[in-house]
Amino acid sequence: MARMTFDRRRALAGGFGLLIGLFLVLLGPAAPASAHAALVASDPGNGTIVPDAPNKVTLTFSESVQLVTGKVQVLAPDGSRADQGEPTVDGGTLTIPLRSGGGRGTYLISFRVISADSHPVGGSITYSVGAASAPPTSAIDDSKVDPVVRALIPVGKYLGYVGLVLLVGPALVLALLWPHRLSRRGPSRVIWTGMGLVGFSTLMAIWLQVPYSIGTGLFDVRVGDLRDVLGSTFGAVMLVRIGVLCAAALLLRPFLSGKGESKTDLALLGVLGVAALATWPLTGHPTASPVAGVSVVIDAIHLAAMSVWLGGLVMLGGFLLRQANERELSAILPIWSRWAATAVTALILAGVVQALIEVSSLDGLFNSTYGRLILVKAALAGLVLGVAWFSRRLVRSKQAEAEPRGLRRIVGIELAITAVVLGVTAALVQIAPPRTAEAASTASTSSTVTQTLTSSTMAMQVDIFPAAVGNNSIHLYAYTPDNKPLTVVEWTGTAALESKGIEPIQIPLLRITDFHAVGDIALPSAGQWTFKFTARTSDIDQQTLTMTANIS
Structure with missing residues (x-):
């Protein structure tokens, strides 16, 4: 017994x-993450504005991936498909060919792939051609499980x-x-x-x-x-x-x-x-x-x-x-x-x-x-x-x-x-x-700050990359209120960090096209920086617009 x-x-x-x-x-x-690869880079970059429509989009992941049929697409600003042909994968790099002659506005890249450890990785990013617009909506829920x-x-x-x-x-x-x-x-x-x-x-x-x-x-x-x-x-x-x-x-x-x-x-x-x-x-x-x-x-x-x-x-x-x-x-x-x-x-x-x-x-x-x-x-x-x-x-x-x-x-x-x-x-x-989380974090912190500054006569798109202490690239684009390129004769800009006593630093800007300028500046400290940009459109007309950006 x-x-x-x-x-x-x-x-x-x-x-x-x-x-x-x-x-x-x-x-x-119930843990927060099931996707074990991270999107670490893209070309064009997420949220960036490019002057001309690219012929392909490239996504780079932290590990090799495999395609899921019908789960990779690029949508044009009007909601139509901008991708053309089959996407290809080489290790951790996904390449999506695009139709030529893409119009202006914001494009949506949506993707769902399988990481090397058999877990799905889904998400979406945007980029704009010429100027930003309302992004299209994808019918595919790429992160759903x-x-x-x-x-x-x-x-x-x-x-x-x-x-x-x-x-x-x-x-x-x-x-x-x-x-x-x-x-x-x-x-x-x-x-x-x-x-x-x-x-x-x-x-x-x-x-x-x-x-x-x-x-x-x-x-x-x-x-x-x-x-x-x-x-x-x-x-x-x-x-x-x-x-x-x-x-x-x-x-x-x-x-x-x-x-x-x-x-x-x-x-x-x-x-x-x-x-x-x-x-x-x-x-x-x-x-x-x-x-x-x-x-x-x-x-x-x-x-x-x-x-x-x-x-x-x-x-x-x-x-x-x-x-x-x-x-x-x-x-x-x-x-x-x-x-x-x-x-x-x-x-x-x-x-x-x-x-x-x-x-x-x-x-x-x-x-x-x-x-x-x-x-x-x-x-x-x-x-x-x-x-x-x-x-x-x-x-x-x-x-x-x-x-x-x-x-x-x-x-x-x-x-x-x-x-x-x-x-x-x-x-x-x-x-x-x-x-994997560290790779995703690194990718997210190395991102572009993009803002659109507006006045009654112009809209100015500002891209700052990588928005981190050290050397940064700045791209400026000028548009009319109805979203057409605006010719700028001369560009000037400054950056200041008042909280740490850093007086305005002159930003050398180079005019690339009629409406596009680029510049480089070394930002010595992290914090909420104030940027001022002046765009002179004629001998007597100019606009000065101000923005703040967090530099990490």
Whole structure:
């Protein structure tokens, strides 16, 4: 009766841990960012005014991207399509060809692409030809992600991680540590369950990637959209994983039955296991890392160590500590203890390297959602390590062999905590790492200040780039009130920062065309600068207009 009560408590603890893990998974998608690439530059620049219509638009991202069919366009001021032909991608550079002879006014560039780590990146920017106007409205919502799809993606990843745990570790224990006298029926069910979960999560990932990529609902999936996903890098990796699973299933049947098992089959299963593990980092953050090759290998090691350790614990707590006798346990537990120590060491080292690559700074560790989840994961891992250390002491003292109940209790606690760790891990893959946020921040701070100054007789467009301390370029454009180019005979300008006692600095301006002038000025300090520009249109007519701009 006491044993049954304990088993129930252990089962409840494990179930509670799994529920907490799933709860954290569902919380993960609520994080602020899902796009893991950042638009860092564009030509023409966002918000700038160019004198002549360009023949192409170039967008530059912080990592390589892939196109989404029909989700890149440029709209003219009248709402018509200004792009012509198919856009092209070269690494992180997206080029959109434009129709010749574009009219004056503001153009809207809207885009939705897939970043290297399989997340959609959407948004829109504007530029103007000649003069600014009311921007057109795009019918495409380029940043939309269906909330149901967003929530299901980490759930699918969680199921995949659980499947790996139930597949890799148990298969290894069954191949190398399982006593011949014990039935393989229970472990076989565990392994087939793991196989099924990995397969289901893979099919689920393929299906969800379609609405995730194009921004539609869960069941708004067309054959063409599915074909596009299968033809992408993400789809190719998923198809490889399915192929590996099918090949492994053929080899597992004789292995699990204990009949016809051979060393060649076991070696092939090992190769297939490595290939399967490699498919996880090939569709995640590691592929977009600054050191992608290192990150992919490290992530695969991390997954392998996790699968061996936790899968071995499942076999230990679920079968061996219940069914093996004292003599068998005396042979199995020391070997398992060394395996666990090696796996945990690899897990820690790989996790630290991953965190260093993705977080990149202490500020990112403490002041970002990704960094804080890393800290939560590290704290939980430390708790598990403490429990594992205690279980290793039991194994070394030989107490676990004579009385395995205590070790079973400890294994149950380890599995309950690691269920939560898996939940945090599944949430992490949906959150942009700090290095991406830093790239986006750098892009946003290196932007052009654009203002239109007006009077009764003229409109003056002012562009200041990069609006930062140091050397800045200034472009001035003059127009009549009805938005036609206005001839300016002479331009003059000054810049002052009264809050810091900086008197007006003369801005040397060069007349480029009848209505366009450029100049360069070194701004020595950050703050709210006051700019005054005078445009002389005849011997007796001139206008002086004033603006303020924040220089960072």
